[in-house]
Amino acid sequence: MSEQIEIPPAKRSLKIFFHSMEAIGHQNSCIGLAQELQGRGHQIIFLLTEQFKGNMAKYGFEEILLTNGNLTKELVSKRETNKNPIKELGELFLSTGMLGPGNSLEKLKVMEKNHFSPGISDKVIAYDPQIKQALEQEKPDLIILDHYLISPTFTQSGIPYVILYSSTPFLLYNSDKLPPPCSGLSINSDPSNWGEYQDILKSFCKSVIEFQKKINNHLGYPPPEQTKNENVFHIHTSPYLNIYGYPKEVDLQTILSLPDHCIQLDAFCRDEDVDFEIPEQLALKDNEKLLYVSMGSMGSVDVSLMKRISAVLKQTPHKYIVSKGPLADEYELPPNCWGKASLPQTAVLKHVDAAIIHGGNNSFTECFVAGKPIIVMPLFGDQYDNGQRVIDTGYGVSMDPYKFEPEQLIKAIDYVLNDEQLRVRFERAAERIKRDRSKEKACLKIEELVN
Incomplete structure (x- = not known):
């Protein structure tokens, strides 16, 4: 058994922005990494929409709320909205068929047909002035993003940024040695059976790229370089650092080398500071x-x-x-x-x-x-x-x-x-x-x- 290595303390305290998709899973991954960084003495600030107000404050993080009005920054002790965005999204998934009977291929077809990108891209554009204001006011040392459509104000700010991948590495590696992501096909399966999955994903990815181009164009930025490869599910990678969480026991590094500027950790795994008692x-x-x-x-x-x-x-x-x-x-x-x-x-x-x-x-x-x-x-x-x-x-x-x-x-x-x-x-x-x-x-x- 190897000895535990010594982890040196942080050299100085950093101000770090986090911004993720409006979904609990993505937020939880960010929370897990943010807790570790906060424990090392860094200041953590989450940019999130009003519907999720208080979700980060309960972990001791600061919140900058993206609203339809003026940008506000505050520490929030409890949630103060009656809206349940998770219930709303779940009901949307039920109505479109993303939830319900169907195999992985059928669900991919549903995903392609019922594209959620238009609504997301509209929000990216709407919130961009507030994002720009937050960057100018707070001047963070670092930005950590978990989103598949991103405000170019983040990536073009000159501030180092990290892309956090809260999904499986199948979505990141983009290799013809792997079955298509979201297919559920074995790495030992016959590649001749992958074609229909690949065609659907390619169509979906191209449309995502077009939405990102429209966002950049609307906000006066050039299209991101990543769009040159139109077969990549995650069109954004960082030239600084990309991180995904997946245990080594099931990871893909036995098959492939890590992509450039990429590291693997076993799990983002947030810490729930509660004493749970069995009923x-x-x-x-x-x-x-x-x-x-x-x-x-x-x-x-x-x-x-x-x-x-x-x-x-x-x-x-x-x-x-x-x-x-x-x-x-x-x-x-x-x-x-x-x-x-x-x-x-x-x-x-x-x-x-x-x-x-x-x-x-x-x-x-x-x-x-x-x-x-x-x-x-x-x-x-x-x-x-x-x-x-x-x-x-x-x-x-x-x-x-x-x-x-x-x-x-x-x-x-x-x-x-x-x-x-x-x-x-x-x-x-x-x-x-x-x-x-x-x-x-x-x-x-x-x-x-x-x-």
């Missing part, structure tokens, strides 16, 4: 185990899906902690389940024996950090790739959440709870992640950009 009704008896269930902030909006899964959980001799999502009041859980609309996931994972997850990258990587075997039920996007990686590497089970037979899920639960070899592999992965301190090392790289 009394979930007290375990002999031979009972405890599992965590989450279909993510989007998947939990599909109440029929949550009912379908919980109906099978009822048939097992185990107990379950369920993240019920924004529609928690619209359905009841069986007696062997307990849940709330929102749970401190990283704190909960410490108490369970295994997890059933949708395969979003945060949940996926956080289970590795906690050392908990997983059942992946992908719904859309890169969740399919994460599901396939656990199959290819032998780190769990993946199944279609809308098509599984009850006995299939029951058998999978039995496997992840009782397979000793799987349990040991996850425990060793968690030990290795803790020992390697990859997030702290990433902070050193970030600091080097400025120092």
Whole structure:
């Protein structure tokens, strides 16, 4: 076993801007990295829209709110809006078919048809004057971005910037040695079967590029150089540094070399500073185990899906902690389940024996950090790739959440709870992640950009 290396303190305090997509998963990845940087003495300021007011302040970060009026900067102690942007987005996903039955190819077609870029690009343009004002007023030393359409004011400011990729590395590597991102195809699959996926993604990527060109043109900037390659899913890469989070146990570096100016860390994994206590009704008896269930902030909006899964959980001799999502009041859980609309996931994972997850990258990587075997039920996007990686590497089970037979899920639960070899592999992965301190090392790289 290798010795823990010494991580030197920061040479000086930096002022760092964070800006991410308006989605919980993207925000959580940023929070995880921001916490580590804040712990090293840096000042963290999030630029976010009014709908998410307070989401960052509760972690001790400053917030600059992007509004339709004047730019405001304030420390916010609690959320002060009745709007639920996650519920609204989830309902949009349901109405378009992004949530619901369908394989990965069908979901890619839905993504291409129901393009969300027009609305996002309009917001980028609308918020740009406030972004420019924030940069001029605050003069940050560094900017960290997690977005697929970006205000060129960030990238053309002359301030070093980092691109944070909160999704799987399939979306970043862009190699013909890998199956298309969001396909859920194995790296061992026949490339002759990749063509239709590649065509859909190429069409989608070209349209994203056109939206970014329109943003740049509207704001008086030249098109970004990255648009020369029209097959790249993430059209933005930073000439300074690009970071993604994915455990080495399932990463792609055994197949490919890291892209230029890119580093891998095991997980962004935010720290929920709460003492989570197991509810009394979930007290375990002999031979009972405890599992965590989450279909993510989007998947939990599909109440029929949550009912379908919980109906099978009822048939097992185990107990379950369920993240019920924004529609928690619209359905009841069986007696062997307990849940709330929102749970401190990283704190909960410490108490369970295994997890059933949708395969979003945060949940996926956080289970590795906690050392908990997983059942992946992908719904859309890169969740399919994460599901396939656990199959290819032998780190769990993946199944279609809308098509599984009850006995299939029951058998999978039995496997992840009782397979000793799987349990040991996850425990060793968690030990290795803790020992390697990859997030702290990433902070050193970030600091080097400025120092």
